[in-house]
Amino acid sequence: MRFLFFLLLCCQSAFAQQPNIIYIMSDDHDNDAISAYNKQFIHTPNIDRLAKEGIRFDRAFVGNSICSPARATLLTGQHSHKNAVKDNHTRFDSSKITMPHLLQQAGYQTALTGKWHLHSYPSGFDYWKILPGQGRYYDPLMITMKGDTIVENGYATDVITDDALHWLDQRDKKKPFLLLLHHKAPHRNWVPRLKHLLITSKQVFPEPPTLYANMTKHGKAWQGQKMSILNDMELVVDLKIDPAYFENIPELKPNPSYKRDYNFIFNHISEEEQKGLKEIYAERGKLLQQHYKDKRKLLALKYQWYMQDYMACVASVDENIGRLLEYLDKNGLAKNTLVMYTGDQGFYLGENGWFDKRWMYDVSLQAPLLMRWPEKIKPGTVSNELVQNIDFAPTIMDAATGKVPAWMQGISLQSHISGKQKKLNRKYLYYHYYEYPIDHYVLPHVGIRGEDYKLIYFYTVNEWELYDLKKDPQEQTNLINSTAHQAIIKQLKTELLKLRDQYDDHEPAGELR
Numbered sequence: 063m064r065f066l067f068f069l070l071l072c073c074q075s076a077f078a079q080q081p082n083i084i085y086i087m088s089d090d091h092d093n094d095a096i097s098a099y100n101k102q103f104i105h106t107p108n109i110d111r112l113a114k115e116g117i118r119f120d121r122a123f124v125g126n127s128i129c130s131p132a133r134a135t136l137l138t139g140q141h142s143h144k145n146a147v148k149d150n151h152t153r154f155d156s157s158k159i160t161m162p163h164l165l166q167q168a169g170y171q172t173a174l175t176g177k178w179h180l181h182s183y184p185s186g187f188d189y190w191k192i193l194p195g196q197g198r199y200y201d202p203l204m205i206t207m208k209g210d211t212i213v214e215n216g217y218a219t220d221v222i223t224d225d226a227l228h229w230l231d232q233r234d235k236k237k238p239f240l241l242l243l244h245h246k247a248p249h250r251n252w253v254p255r256l257k258h259l260l261i262t263s264k265q266v267f268p269e270p271p272t273l274y275a276n277m278t279k280h281g282k283a284w285q286g287q288k289m290s291i292l293n294d295m296e297l298v299v300d301l302k303i304d305p306a307y308f309e310n311i312p313e314l315k316p317n318p319s320y321k322r323d324y325n326f327i328f329n330h331i332s333e334e335e336q337k338g339l340k341e342i343y344a345e346r347g348k349l350l351q352q353h354y355k356d357k358r359k360l361l362a363l364k365y366q367w368y369m370q371d372y373m374a375c376v377a378s379v380d381e382n383i384g385r386l387l388e389y390l391d392k393n394g395l396a397k398n399t400l401v402m403y404t405g406d407q408g409f410y411l412g413e414n415g416w417f418d419k420r421w422m423y424d425v426s427l428q429a430p431l432l433m434r435w436p437e438k439i440k441p442g443t444v445s446n447e448l449v450q451n452i453d454f455a456p457t458i459m460d461a462a463t464g465k466v467p468a469w470m471q472g473i474s475l476q477s478h479i480s481g482k483q484k485k486l487n488r489k490y491l492y493y494h495y496y497e498y499p500i501d502h503y504v505l506p507h508v509g510i511r512g513e514d515y516k517l518i519y520f521y522t523v524n525e526w527e528l529y530d531l532k533k534d535p536q537e538q539t540n541l542i543n544s545t546a547h548q549a550i551i552k553q554l555k556t557e558l559l560k561l562r563d564q565y566d567d568h569e570p571a572g573e574l575r
Contacts, residue, residue, distance in 0.1 A: 080169070080238040081435065081461055082399040084386070085454070087136070087242070088379050089129065089177060089249040090419065091405035093430045095376045102268050103411075104373045108384035109432065112403050116434030117443040117479050123491055123511065124407045124451045127419045127426040130154070130179050132406035132451060133244075137161055137186075139455030139470030142494060143567045147180065149497035154180035161455040162186030162240060168463045171237045173229050176222040176244035183209075187242075191225055193218070197246045199253040199375075201330035217255055218246045219375075223382040227389055238462070243386070247375040250417075251300050253327060254374030256338040262377070263342050267369040270412045272536055274358065277415075281540065282505070282523045289410065289418040289502040291368060292361040297350070298323050301367045302339070307347030314354055365412045372411070400435040400461055402454070413536070420504040422493045422518050423537045427511070435461075438480045447486045448513070449475060471565055489513070492561040494569070498522070508570070510558040517554040521570040528554070 093099040097106045098113035099120075124132055126142045134140075134147035137160040142148045146155065162172045163186035171188050178184055178192035183205075191204050194211060202218045204225075205211050214221040226243045233239055254262075277284050288294045297303045298320045305320035328336050346367055353359045383403070390396040408426045410416040419426035429451065433439060452472030459466050460474035477483035491511045498506050509518035516537070518527040528541040528551055541547045555574060562568075 080463075081437070082239050082241075082395060083165075083170075083458055083462060084241045084243060084390075084399060084401045085136070085458065086245070086383065086386075086401070086403045087133075087177075088245040088247060088376075088403075088405050090407070090409040091248060091376065091379065091430060092409040092411055092425070093428060094411055095248070095373060095409075096430050096432075098432065099430065103369070104262075104376055104380075106376065106380040108380045108387060109403060111387060112383075112401060112432040112434045113442075115436070115441045116401070116432060116439045117445055119431035119433075119445045119447075119449055121446055122404070122429050122431035122449045122451075123424075123427050123493075124429055125491075125493055126495055127407040127421065127493075128495070128497060129406050130181075133178070133180055135451050136242075136454050139452055139459075139467075139472045141452060141471055141492065141565050141567065142496065143569065144471060144565070149500075150179070151497075151500070152181070154182050156180075156182040156185040160186050161458055162242075164459060164467070165240050165462055169237060170462060171233050171239040172241075173226075173233070173239065174242040174244070175225040175229065176242075177246050178244070189229055193246060196249065198330065199246065202246070217378065219378040219382050222246070223385055226386065230389065230393075230395075240458070240462070245379055245382075247379050248372050249375075251302075251327070252368070252371035252375050253302075254339075254371055255378055256335050258374035258377040259339065259342055259370065262370040262374045265370065265373075267366060267373075269362070269365065272414050272538065273365060273412045274361065275414045275538070281520070281525045281527065283507070283520045283525065284414075286503050286505065287416070289416045289420075289504070291364050291412060291415055291417055292357065294502070295364055295368060295417055299327070301346060301364065301371070302327055302343045303347045303350060304340070304343065307350055308354070311351075311354060314350075361415065368417060369411065397436045400433065400438075400458075402458075403430065403432045404451070404454070405429045418502050420495055420497070420502060422495065422507060422509045422511070422516070424516075424531070424535070427493065433479055435479070438476075440481055443479070443481070445478065447478065448488045448491055448511070449486070450491050490557050490561060492558075492565055492567075493518075494567060508558070508562075508567075508574075510554055510561060512554070512557075515550055515554060517551065517558060519558075519574055521574075526551075 096109050098110040130150045131142045131147050134145040134154050138145040166172050174184050174187045174190040184190045191206055194203050194205055199218050201213055201215055203211050204214050308314040309316045407419045408428045409419050410425050413425050453475055456466040456470045456472045456474040460476040466474050493509045496506050505520045507518050507520045514532050516529045526542045529537045
């Protein structure tokens with residue numbers, strides 16, 4: 063009996079030493095939409111707290127800039143070709159052993175709430191409640207562990223946070239926990255709360271230097287894409303303009319389905335909220351009628367409208383991060399809880415005249431990454447090391463158990479965030495994007511990113527690109543034919559082949575020449 067009591071005390075002592083872990087992932091949240099990274103666009107005081115009280119990573123990147131692959135990488139610590147989720151349409155095999163499974167085995171309670179987007183039911187979680195597919199912003203449907211689909215009244219960002227806080231209240235307080243909190247916002251089609259849009263609709267957002275970039279001076283990949291704000295961002299579904307404003311303007315390609323699409327946007331929004339939103343969107347319709355013939359002016363207007371909606375959705379995320387941090391403070395959980403905040407990748411906010419992600423260019427390759435862990439991380443730390451989302455699962459495993467499975471391809475960042483290891487000694491990052499043509503006709507490509515240069519290969523059209531990241535951070539000048547850079551190109555191709563071998567990636571087949 064005494065022996066059993068001793069074992070119980072030992073287990074409770076071990077649990078007490080293990081940190082709680084909260085991993086927050088927003089959808090399509092670009093660094094520039096966090097004021098800890100860029101103060102030009104929006105003030106995000108709650109997300110900024112994580113940087114102020116923890117560490118901000120200025121060079122955190124992904125391995126495949128798209129939603130489902132990023133989520134599979136979190137679970138496995140593996141690149142897409144290893145976890146078998148290369149695109150947004152592949153089902154994740156939930157029978158695989160993943161990071162949440164291993165934490166369960168280590169005595170953790172595990173929970174997931176929000177966006178899953180892996181076409182299977184989650185496993186490795188003691189509790190989960192997920193959006194079906196992409197989900198909707200107002201009165202979202204949620205799938206429960208029983209397999210039921212229920213309607214949750216409210217705004218998705220609030221609903222997901224409510225669910226997380228409820229689970230935190232109900233959990234077994236004797237055990238450490240892992241909580242994956244996955245927001246839908248600020249994903250397309252950016253339907254905001256009225257209270258946030260009332261603020262952002264009055265702002266004039268700075269235009270990126272490349273908003274009016276000339277696509278014709280670039281290669282096949284650029285010319286074939288369909289992610290142009292001017293040509294591909296939809297007036298009704300994306301910018302919520304009543305089709306009545308342009309139904310008699312052939313140049314704007316009115317469609318009989320637009321009225322149905324417009325009504326669908328507002329189906330689940332209260333009358334009072336609808337009224338306020340529609341008043342703001344009506345002003346867009348009037349401006350559209352005035353300026354649709356001037357393509358440059360129309361691009362400028364669509365950019366502003368896009369940013370207003372996008373930033374309003376970000377404001378809802380920041381507000382709810384504040385609610386979560388306040389809960390941790392009030393319940394004495396902040397000190398021994400590792401909070402990680404990131405996005406599933408970066409996102410174009412008008413650079414090159416684009417929206418969306420997918421490319422290996424830094425705008426979509428780079429993701430925000432902030433961590434707070436008062437017992438381990440010195441406040442106000444900034445890291446310039448090359449890190450990647452394959453590192454997230456190893457870091458969580460190391461923090462929780464002190465062990466990282468050999469099958470995970472990333473590295474643990476725990477020694478780095480605690481200050482014990484200043485340099486990670488990583489010279490290059492590997493990237494591979496697959497999904498084509500859906501939805502934006504971005505060609506498949508592989509590549510390598512180092513400190514100073516980036517090499518990209520669009521293998522279906524046999525086109526290479528080289529960028530000097532120090533002299534050309536906006537990646538506008540392809541140096542692949544530069545005589546002065548041939549030695550660098552040769553070196554990077556060699557390093558690319560080494561990384562392909564290291565990560566056991568065999569696509570595209572054969573040598574990369």
